[in-house]
Every structure is written in structure tokens, then in C-alpha cells.
Amino acid sequence: xxxxxxxxxxxxxxxxxxxxxxxxxxxxxxxxxxxxxxxxxxxxxxxxxxxxxxxxxxxxxxxxxxxxxxxxxxxxxxxxxxxxxxxxxxxxxxxxxxxxxxxxxxxxxx
Numbered sequence: 001x002x003x004x005x006x007x008x009x010x011x012x013x014x015x016x017x018x019x020x021x022x023x024x025x026x027x028x029x030x031x032x033x034x035x036x037x038x039x040x041x042x043x044x045x046x047x048x049x050x051x052x053x054x055x056x057x058x059x060x061x062x063x064x065x066x067x068x069x070x071x072x073x074x075x076x077x078x079x080x081x082x083x084x085x086x087x088x089x090x091x092x093x094x095x096x097x098x099x100x101x102x103x104x105x106x107x108x109x110x
Contacts, residue, residue: 004084008042010087011040014097015032019035026038035110036110037109039104040100043081048097048100049069050079051080051100057077065083
């Protein structure tokens with residue numbers, strides 16, 4: 001499945017003007033990187049792939065339509081899947097995207 005181009009455009013609107021912003025095709029989607037660190041991606045599986053502080057993973061997955069990203073059967077702290085149902089309003093999308101951008105900014109540039 002290709003990533004949702006409309007969702008990618010919505011993300012692009014939220015992150016436009018961010019210092020160190022780059023776009024890159026990754027993980028079957030379109031990732032938005034801050035200083036070389038992935039913040040958020042329009043996932044090829046639908047919704048968002050979001051990078052967050054691993055210490056916040058447990059609290060964030062308590063929210064509707066959010067779950068840990070799973071790779072090879074293993075759940076990954078610090079990586080979340082956000083279903084499209086959680087992104088209906090611009091405020092909802094902005095909140096999730098800002099979470100990813102904030103965490104990416106906390107990491108050393110690559």
C-alpha cells in the first residue's frame with residue numbers, strides 16, 4: 001500500500017518552516033526528518049508512524065487509535081502507529097505531529 005498523499009500534505013503543512021526539515025521515503029511511507037532524525041511519517045500502512053520519547057510510549061498508547069509500532073513481531077517503545085481515525089481534525093494531527101517533532105529536536109543532529 002502506498003502512503004496517503006493527502007495525509008503527507010497535511011503533515012507538510014504542520015511542519016513547514018521547521019529548521020532542519022527534510023522529507024525522505026522510508027519504511028514504505030514518506031518520513032519527515034528534523035536534523036536527520038525521523039519525527040513522523042505518512043505510513044504506507046495508513047495513518048502515522050510517529051517517533052516519541054520511549055518513556056512516554058505507555059501513556060500515549062492509552063489514547064484511542066494509538067499503539068506501539070511492531071517490527072518482526074516485537075513492539076518498539078518510542079515508535080507508535082497512529083490510526084487515521086485519530087487524525088480527523090487538524091488539531092488532532094497537529095498534536096501528534098508536534099509530539100514527534102519535539103522528540104526529534106531533543107536528539108543530536110545526524
